Amino acid sequence: MAGEIHTLFRELVVPGEILVAVKGGAHMSGYAVGDLTELGLAEREIKIVPYYQHVDVTPTGFGGVACDVVWRLAHVDITLGLIHYDQGVLEILLDESAANGGIRWGDPLTLNEPLGRAGIMAPTGRLLGGRKAMYESGNHFFSVNLLLASGETDPYRFRMCHLSMRPATIPMGTDTQVVDVTFRALPYQDPYRSGVFSGTQSITTVNGQGDAFAVILAAALGALPGPPGTVLRSGGVRFSKRREILGSGAVLYDRTPDVSGVIGVTSS
Amino acid sequence: MTRSVNVHGEAMIYVKGPQGSLIQNLTEFGLAESETRITVTPLFKDVNLNAWGEAPLDVQRKLAFITCTATMLQYDVAVMAELVRLATGGTVEGRLGRAGRLMGNGLGRFANGNNYVGFNLAAPQSGRPWRFLYAYLQSPIGDYQEGTNVETVAVTFRGVPYTADPWNGGSGASEYVLYDRSLDS
Numbered sequence: 001m002a003g004e005i006h007t008l009f010r011e012l013v014v015p016g017e018i019l020v021a022v023k024g025g026a027h028m029s030g031y032a033v034g035d036l037t038e039l040g041l042a043e044r045e046i047k048i049v050p051y052y053q054h055v056d057v058t059p060t061g062f063g064g065v066a067c068d069v070v071w072r073l074a075h076v077d078i079t080l081g082l083i084h085y086d087q088g089v090l091e092i093l094l095d096e097s098a099a100n101g102g103i104r105w106g107d108p109l110t111l112n113e114p115l116g117r118a119g120i121m122a123p124t125g126r127l128l129g130g131r132k133a134m135y136e137s138g139n140h141f142f143s144v145n146l147l148l149a150s151g152e153t154d155p156y157r158f159r160m161c162h163l164s165m166r167p168a169t170i171p172m173g174t175d176t177q178v179v180d181v182t183f184r185a186l187p188y189q190d191p192y193r194s195g196v197f198s199g200t201q202s203i204t205t206v207n208g209q210g211d212a213f214a215v216i217l218a219a220a221l222g223a224l225p226g227p228p229g230t231v232l233r234s235g236g237v238r239f240s241k242r243r244e245i246l247g248s249g250a251v252l253y254d255r256t257p258d259v260s261g262v263i264g265v266t267s268s
Numbered sequence: 269m270t271r272s273v274n275v276h277g278e279a280m281i282y283v284k285g286p287q288g289s290l291i292q293n294l295t296e297f298g299l300a301e302s303e304t305r306i307t308v309t310p311l312f313k314d315v316n317l318n319a320w321g322e323a324p325l326d327v328q329r330k331l332a333f334i335t336c337t338a339t340m341l342q343y344d345v346a347v348m349a350e351l352v353r354l355a356t357g358g359t360v361e362g363r364l365g366r367a368g369r370l371m372g373n374g375l376g377r378f379a380n381g382n383n384y385v386g387f388n389l390a391a392p393q394s395g396r397p398w399r400f401l402y403a404y405l406q407s408p409i410g411d412y413q414e415g416t417n418v419e420t421v422a423v424t425f426r427g428v429p430y431t432a433d434p435w436n437g438g439s440g441a442s443e444y445v446l447y448d449r450s451l452d453s
Contacts, residue, residue, distance in 0.1 A: 012315060012326060017440040041434060084434060149438045174368030 017149040018046055020080065022089065022161075023258045024096055024142035026135055033092045033142060036260040040085025043178045046146060048156065049077045050252075073247050076158060076185040078144060081178040090168070090179065094118035096140045097163035099126040128162055129188050144183050145257040158185035158253045187250035277393025279304045281338065283347065284386040284452045286378050290350040291385065294452050297351070298343025301420050304389060305337045306398060308447075334400055334427040334447050336387060339420050348421065354383045355405040371404060372430045386452045387425045400427025400447050 020039040028034030052074045056066035082090065095101065101122030132139035141160040148155045164184035171177055280299060285291040310332040314324035340348070349361040357365020375382035387403035406426040413420045429446050436442075 014328070017435065017438070019435050019438070038435075147438070149440055174366075176368075176370075 015148055018042065019147045020046070020082075020085075021145040021147055021258070022093060022142050023135065023145070024092075025132070025139040026137040027100075028092070029137070032086075032089055033096070036145070036258045037089055038086060039089050039093070040082045042080040043083035044081055046078065046080040048146075049079070051075050051077065073187055073250075074252060075187070076253060077164065078146075078158060078161070078183040078185065079180070081180045083176060083178045085179065090181070091118050093142065093163055094167055095120075096142055097128070097167055098122055099128055100140050101126075129160070133189075134159060141186070141188055143258055144185065147257055154255050155257045156253055156255065157257050158183065159251055160188035161185045185253060187247055187252040189247070189250045275393050276391050276396075278390070279338075280390040281336075281340075281343075282388035282390065282451065283351065284378065284388070285350065285354055286382050286385075287380040289354065291347055292378070294386075294388065295347055296344060297347045298340050300338040301341035302339060306334065306389070307337075308332060308334045331429055331441055331444075332446055333429070335406065336389065336398070336400070336403075336425045336427075337422070338425075339422045341418065341420050343421070348423075351385065351405050351423075352409055354385060355409060357383065372402070372432065374432045376432065377401065384428075384430055387427060388451045390451065396449050397451050398447060399450055399452060400425060401445055402430035403427045 019041060021036050022033055022039050023036045024033040026034065053072035055070040055072055057068040057070060058064060058066050061067075095118040098118065099122035101120045128140045130138050130140070134141075134143075141162055144156075144158040144161045146156040161183045164182045167181065169180040171179075278299070281297040281304070282294050283291050283297050284294045311330040313328045313330050315326040315328060316322070317325045353359075353361045353363075356363070357369050371383045373381045373383075377384070377386070384402040384404055387398075387400040389398040391397040403425045406424040409423060411422040427447055429441060429444050431441075431444070434440065436444075
């Protein structure tokens with residue numbers, strides 16, 4: 001064997017017991033899912049599958065082979081079979097993933113949430129994120145935390161999740177119910193903010209004097225031009241234009257779990 | 269260390285069941301015809317690696333259960349009936365509970381609705397009794413010896429690591445007590 005092969009640290013990896021906990025928008029503040037809330041334990045392994053999106057660049061001169069590849073962001077699917085879980089919390093997650101059609105604003109949401117609301121649909125077209133920041137009231141994405149047992153490191157936090165297209169397979173019978181669910185984590189952020197929230201923003205107003213793209217966006221939202229130095233609003237949706245519109249710096253997942261008691265954080 | 273000939277002594281089986289049951293207090297079940305046999309069954313899972321052939325590279329612990337088999341000779345038939353009832357879930361011996369019902373029901377030890385019993389085996393000579401914290405009569409129950417001889421009945425108590433909260437604050441089954449060497453009171 002030619003040359004030296006660097007040796008890092010190989011080992012058998014056993015993540016250990018994993019608790020799934022969730023945290024959603026501040027419209028549920030003070031109630032289940034409004035703060036870090038236990039969803040439950042899985043019957044078998046929890047599977048995390050990142051989906052990277054690539055597009056090949058195939059110039060004629062390279063035949064059918066890509067000469068380069070364009071990175072197009074990614075999402076993650078998290079699949080598991082819940083066996084020791086809170087039905088009320090799952091109900092809330094189903095409803096939040098359906099853009100919060102069943103749970104009315106101001107209704108009590110408790111850990112013993114009565115079931116049945118998840119079957120009520122929100123209006124077609126309602127956005128899950130709604131251009132709201134993480135945990136902001138009205139943002140129906142929720143974080144999924146895979147908490148590892150004491151002493152273990154590197155838990156997962158998927159910041160912006162929803163239960164995806166077939167959100168849950170619910171067996172009914174005399175066996176202990178194992179509900180198969182699939183969460184999809186997205187690199188969501190308000191596309192009209194930059195990837196890195198600095199805390200201070202230089203807002204360029206769409207007033208007919210700004211750049212053309214911002215004007216187009218404003219028109220698409222039905223926003224009206226305003227005077228320089230103001231923020232346009234369209235149907236209550238804040239609209240501001242920053243330096244760039246892109247996913248750079250968007251966090252798909254990290255290894256820092258949410259903290260209980262911190263509710264309604266508005267920065268992303 | 270201390271080696272010796274070990275004699276457990278007369279092995280009276282006591283049981284203690286949930287509140288509201290006939291055996292809600294520590295109750296004598298009876299004495300066995302022959303030795304009472306206890307078997308600890310740890311569960312393991314091999315870690316296999318292609319580069320390591322067919323032998324396990326390592327082995328994982330997967331918790332454990334414990335059983336006690338005895339052929340009861342001098343025993344309380346009412347207690348036997350209550351143990352059968354708790355195992356099968358009906359309101360009286362011979363009736364069944366609903367299919368799919370859980371033994372523990374997420375309830376604490378000896379709570380009404382938690383059908384596990386505390387299994388206790390006295391050790392008057394050795395001073396090292398056995399206690400299974402969450403036990404039930406394992407299938408098959410009986411092998412009743414009916415005839416003109418003294419009746420005997422074979423039973424197997426199975427002790428399992430039941431808990432209402434398997435997360436246990438992140439500790440899981442760490443330091444979980446499957447059995448100990450004391451007796452219920």
